[in-house]
Amino acid sequence: MSYGPYASPFDPHSPEAAAISSLFGQTLVVCAVIGFVVTALVAVCAVRFRQGKRTGEPPQIHGHTWLEIGWTVVPLAIVIGLVVLSARAMAASDPPVNREPDLVIVGHQWWWEARYASGVVTANEIHIPVGKDLLLRIESADVVHDFWVPQLGRKIDATPGHPTFIWLQADRPDTYLGACAEYCGSEHAWMRIVVVAQTPADYRAWEQHETQPAPDPTGDAARRGLAEFRGKTCIGCHAVQGVGAQPARVAPDLTHLAERKTLGAGVLQNDPDSLARWLREPQVVKPSSHMPDLNLTDDEVNDLVAYFETLR
C-alpha cells in the first residue's frame, strides 16, 4: 500500500487543506522574520554591549515614547493582517454546511464507525471518491474524540451531545493517514484513521460491493468459524450483514473485514497471523480495549480466522 510521503498539513491533497497549508506557510514566514529580527537584536546586544573591560556606568536611558508607539503599532498592523488572512482561510477550509451529510462518523473508545448514506457501514477505514466534497457528520458514542486527517483538512472534535460537520475530499487516489487527536482514554494511541480515496469508478464498485452481505463461508474451517462467531458471543457486539440478527453497534462491523488494511484501529496490520494474535490475546495487543479475551483454543482461533478471511 502506498502512503502519502507524510501525513502532514504541508502535503495538502484537498482545497480545504491547501487553504490551511498556505496560511500556515505565510504565517510561519512572518513569524520567522520576527524571530530573526529579535534574535539578531539580542545577538547584537550580546556582542556589542558586553561589559568587557569597560568601567563606569553606561548612559541611563529610561525610555522613548516614539519607540514604544512604534513597537505597539507595527505588531498591531501585522496582527491585523494575520487576522484577515486567517478569516479568509477559515472560509476556504471550513465551508458552511448546506445539506444532509454523506457520511456519519462515530467515535468510539477506541475505533471509528463510518455509516454511509447508502447504508454501507464500516470501521476505521473510510473510502471516498476523489474530487467530490463529502459532508461528514462527526459524533461520539462515549467521550470526546477528534477526527483528523492532516492531508485532507481540519480536525474536528467528536463530542457526545454536540455533533459537528466537516467537508472531506481528496484530489487524487491515495491512502491518507489520520488519527484521533483528542485524548480519549487508555488506547487513544490506537485510534487511527485510514482514508482511501478512489477514482469515482473504483469508489462506485467498492460501494456496490460493500452493500452486499458477506458471502457464505466455504470450507469446513470457515464454516466452523461461523458457528463459533455465533456461539462465542462475538455476534453480541459485532455485526456481519446476512448473519443472524443485527446486534447493537458497540463494536466494528465485520461484514467485509478481510478487505481492511488494519486491525484494532491501527494496532496491527490485517493479515491472518495478526488476526489470530488479535483473537488470541486482544488484551495484550490492545490493553483496556473493549475486545475481551475469550480464552479461545488454537483450533477455535484458526477456525475464526478462516471464517474472517472469507469476509470480502
Place this chain on the structure above:
Amino acid sequence: MSLATSPLDHAADEHAAEEHGPFAWVATVDHKRIGILYLFTSLFFFAIGGIEALVIRLQLARPNNTLVSPDTFNQLFTMHGTTMIFLVVMPTLVGFGNYVVPLMIGARDMAFPRLNAMSYWLLPFGGFLLHFSVMAGGAPAGGWFSYTPLTETPFSSTPGTDYWVLALLVLGIGSVATAINFIATILTLRAPGMTMGRLPLFVWMTFVTSILVVLALPVLNASIVMLLVDRQLDAHFFLSTGGGNAVLWQHFFWTFGHPEVYILALPAFGMISEVIPVFSRKPIFGHAFVAASTVAIAILSFGVWAHHMFAVGLGRTADVFFVVASMLIAVPTGVKIFNWIATMWGGSIRFTTSMLFATAFLIEFVIGGLSGITLAAAPIDWQVTDTYYIVAHFHYVAFGGTAFGVLAGLYYWFPKMSGRLLSERLGRWNFWLMVLGFNLTFFVQHFLGILGMPRRVFTYPDLPWWGTLNLVSTLGAGLMGLASLLLVANVLYSMRRGKLAGDNPWDAWTLEWATTSPPPHDNFSEVPPVRGRRPLWDLAHATGSTPPAQAASKPPRVLDKGAVAVWCFIASEAGFFLILIIAYVFFNLAGSEPVGPSSSNVLDVKKTAAFTACLFASSGTLWLSERSLHRDRTGPAAVWLVLTIALGAVFMVGQGSEYIGLYQRGVGVATNLFATTFFTLTGFHGLHVTAGLFVLAIALGLALSRDFRSRRFALLRAVGLYWHFVDVVWLVVFSIVYLKAGR
C-alpha cells in the same frame, strides 16, 4: 492606624525567639523561611514531575515501545502536567514572591504571616492528596484539563479524578489565600516613598498575577466542585447522557486555564525585568509600558479561553472573535520583549549565569510566542492543535520562558537568601546543558506535530521520521535531567561552600539589596529613603538626577489590610458563585426547561420569600450592631449580633426544611439537571451562610468575654462585609431561581 501593634505581629516576634527551636521551620511565620519552604517543596515536586517526564520520553523513544502500559503512561502525563503546573511552577513563583516582595517594598513581613504559613502548608497537603491516589486505585489519568465525560464515573471509575479534584481544591484555596496576602502586602505595607508607580516590576507583576489568581482560581474551584458532585452524587453537569454538557466543562476550565497561563508567566516576566536592567547597568526601558502591558495581558487573558477550543467546532462567529482576541495578546507581549531588548541596548552587559538564563529566556519565549501566533490563527490550530506542535509550543512558553526566567531569578536572588553566591562555573555548565537539552527536546516536537503525531499517545506507529525525531527529543530530555542534577548540586554545594555574597553582590538597586544577606528576622534595621524606582542607585548618586524629596513629604493614605483582604476574598467568592449561577442559568433558563422537577413545579416561592426576608433583615441587624459598636455601646452591639445570628439560623432552618421536603418528594441531586444545579447552587450558598454564622458566633464570643472596642471593630466590619456579600448572593439566587419560577 498602626499596623505594627497588631497581636499577630507580636506573635511573629515571639516566633523570632524560637528561630532555632526544633520546630523552627514547621512553626515559622517568617516570610523568608516560608519562601524557602516553598522553593524546596517545589524542588521536591520538580524531581517527581521530572522523573515522570523522563519515563514518558523513554516510552516514546522508539515506535511501538512497551516500557510502560497505556494506563500507566496516561497517569504519568496527567500527573506530570498537574504536578508541574500546580506543585512546581505556581509554588516556585509564590516562593520567590514570598521571599523578595516584602524585602523589595521595605516591609517587615507579609500582611498576614499566619495566613501565609497556612497557605504554604496547604501545598504539601495538596501534593499529598494528589499522590495518595496512587495508593487508592490509580493516579488520575484524564490529562491536566480533565476533559469530561472522560473524567466522569462511567469512563474513569477509579478514584484518581476525585483525588485530583480534592488536591486542586486544597491548592486552589492556598493560592487564593496567598494572592490575597500579596495584594494586601503590596497595597498596605510599602515603605514611605514607595508609591505604586515606583514598585519594582517583579512586585508589580506579582501584584497583577495575584489579582488574576483571585479572579481565575475560583472558576477552577467551582468547575471541579461540579465535577466532584457529578462523580460522587451522580449529578449531570457534564454528562450528556443525563442532559449535561461536555463542552461547558471546556468553557469553564479554559476560563480559568488561560489566565492560569499568565499566572505561570507574569512573575517570571517580573524576574526578567529585574535581572536584565541590573546586569545591563541600565534602568528598565519604558517602565510604564512594561507595567501597563502586564495589565493589558491580564485583562485580555479573560477573553481568549476558547482558542483552546477551536477544534470543538463552536462556529464561525465564536472562532473569529477568539482569533482576534488571541492575536491581540501578541501586542502587549511584544511590547515587553522590545523593552527588555532596549534595556540591554547601549548597556554594559555582564553575562553572569543569571543574565545568560535571562537572555536565553528572551529567544525561547519569543519562539513560544510566535508558535502561539500561528495557533491563534484558527485554521492552523485546526491542523496542529492536540499534536506535538502544541506540546512544543507550551513548553517553549512554560519551560523556555517561565522556567528559564525562574532560573535567572534563582541565580540572582540565591545570594540574598543564603548569603552565598551560586557557583558560576557549575552555573555555566548548568546553563549550556539546559539550553541544549531544552531545545533538543522541544524544538523537534514542532516537526512531529507537523508530521501528524497526536499528543498524549502512549506509543506510535513507525512512520517516516517519527522514530528519529522522538529519539532526539528523548536524548534532549536526558540532557535536561543532567542539567537539573547540576542545578541541585550547585544549590547544595553553594549553600555551604559558596563564595560569600555580601549585601549587594550584583550592585543592584532595589531595597532587598540594602539589607544583609540573608536578611535579619525583621529584614531592615533601617529602610533607606525611597525617592525613585531605584533607591540604591539614588543613594549612590545622591546628587543630580534624584527628583525633589517633596513626593515623600505628602503623608500616604494607608489602606486597612483587613478591608483589602476581605474585599479580595469577596471578589474571589463572587467568581465562584458566578460560575455556579451561570451553570444554573445555562441548564434551566437558556433553553427549554428540564423534564421532571423544575423551579416552577417543586419550589415554594412564598415560603422561601419569608426566609429570605429573615436573611436580609440579618444584614440590617448586623449593620445596627456595627453602628452601636462604633458609638462604643457594647451591650446593644451584642444584642444586635445575637439577633443577626438568630435570623441567619432561621434562614438555614428554612432552607433545610425545603431540602427535606424535596427529598421526601423524591427530588435529589441526581434527579435531573434542575435538581443538580439547584442543590449545588443553594447548597454552596447555605455552606457559606453556615460558615458566616460560625464567624459571627466567634465575634459574639469575643464580645461577651471581654470588652469589645475599637480593635474588634475591624473584625466585625470584616465579618459584616462577608455577611452582606452572602446576602447579596442570595438576592441574585432568589431572583434567578425562585422569582423566575413564580412568573
